[in-house]
Amino acid sequence: MTTPGVPPWGCPWHGLVRDNQLTLPNGEVMTFPMQGGEWYQRGHTRLIRHPGAPADERTEAQIEADIALGRQWWREAIISAGTLHGRPLNYLRPWFYIDPAGRTWRVECDISLFSEAVEITLTRFGVLSGQPVTYRYTIPRPDLGQDEPVVDVLGLELALVDSTADGGKALMGFSGRLGPTPGQVFPFVPLGWVEVTLAGPGSDCQCAVRVVKTRAQALGAVAIEDHFEPGQSFTHGPIFDPVYGYEPNDLRSVFLYRTVAFEGSYDFMRRSVAGKVLAMFYSPAGELRELTLDLSSVRRSQVVERNANFGAAAFDGVLTNTSETMTTVRISLDEQPLFSESYTTTLAATQALSGDYLIGGSWTRVNQSNWGFPDGSTSTSGSGTTDWDWIVEPGATPPVTSVDFELALQLEPSGARIGPEPVYVGVSESVAIELQPAMHSLNLYSMTTRLPSDEGTRYLGVAATNGGIVSVPPLITQQRPIYGSACPVTGRVERDTVPICFT
């Protein structure tokens, strides 16, 4: 309802804030404070829609005056990177619940794996007089589904990622930190989501917590499938074949890493992950949305030929390896494809080995590899030498270095990376194919690709946000990350090389 005789009041300043400058619809620019924080928080937006917001009953003259002054009397509000109308709200933690009587409450939820109780605090918000009343609720914490699988991350965080327009539902996400890695386009590994629901009046609120995705569900389903040509003999020995990967035991970069020892050929090797959940947020109607990754990498017709002399205490020889690998990446928002492409690469490599089995002995490798990429480019490595120490009893079977391949695949946050691998060193990262989902803000995602012939990372011209999949201008840039923000009122989406946020 409106208040007769009272003109609209509140905050009429809305638009895109860039470098602490808000550009108004009339073209004028005003200083508007932006919050700091992680880069993916700086463009984060959440909608607040009060069902009792007054109707717009301005006269034509009032409307014309407001347009001239750049004022927009929205009936909605935006929590912009932890601020409301330019005022900080203690960052992303609080949200606003509008109870059935129309009263607005600021909500803070204290939930963690280290406490058996969940504490939810509702404080009356927006009444411009007196001390606000506060109600506190304590409910038992359910099993948050974070027991399996055990992951090795530097930090595990549970933070608010989204809330519905009336605040009746709020989504909190678990994420694992992988350490400081500048230039990331996806900052952490999502490990599950929890939803907090509120119902009834703020003075007698019914609070509940439920698990939306367990850690295992968030990481998706991994499939490993190897088919060998019949009749081949396989010998375990000091032959290392990391199919993909960079640094053993580094979960950040290990992808499809596996140590095998064989001599012969594969019919095919398949490594796939299905339904890995990259992000979750609410639709404008308050329904949960899922951004998922499906990834499949198939290496076909790999032939490894060995011409080596394995003695009792030493060995030397040459390995040759030829293969063709097709990798398919698909990212979907609620099963609607955001990105779906397949890439084929070829490899012809030789590896000269020499070493001994003695305690404290070493293994020397000289590698040469030739890569072919789907954009027609090729890459030939220079020769390199790798010394690899090991300790083994004389005459015993040399050890086979292994990593938890399955876990490594699940933890890889950045999708796929095709090309260089440690054994066949020589292809630098600059000529690899890169396929990585990109987070611009907690509610804005896109996809990046980079082929060897590209001069920069391609940010695709589509993005996923609360409103669905939207078109955005594509970018090619060397910069990482790319900031972004989506306006939940107008639907406008922007990406930029500097922090931006709609307010």
Added chain:
Amino acid sequence: MATLAEQRRAIQEANTKARRASDGADARRASGRDMVERRTGQQQVDDINAFLNPPRPRKTLRPVEPRGPLLGQTGTGTYTPPPAGSPGGGIASPLTEKTKIIQDDEGASKVVPDRDYYAGGFTSSDGLFVLPAISVQRLTDANGAEVQFLFANPQGTVPPEAP
């Protein structure tokens, strides 16, 4: 010195008399005066001065009443008794707002103005902010009688609080 109006009236009277004159004695006497005046030039001087320095009428000041205390006076009136059942004889200034004691969240007592509010009030365009609107304000007048101001509901966004 005669004013121009007086001079005009004098000339007019002179002409009238001249017209009415039946003998020549007056004419001769007038002619003699004229000759004297022409010799002395007094009339010319008066005419010239009348143009150069016309006399300005002076305004008189408004009379001022003498200051000082007024003398007591006696008046009479007719007493009309108030209608039966009337609560009193009106509100006596000054009005003082009453207070009341409430308990805060921690159970401590504090004194606040004795007012009631509409839950709605004046609502911002986004519905999030409310300027409270008083529904009842309770005061005490100089005689100790309670006075209430009852304000209209501004029709905000929120229905009145449940009792």
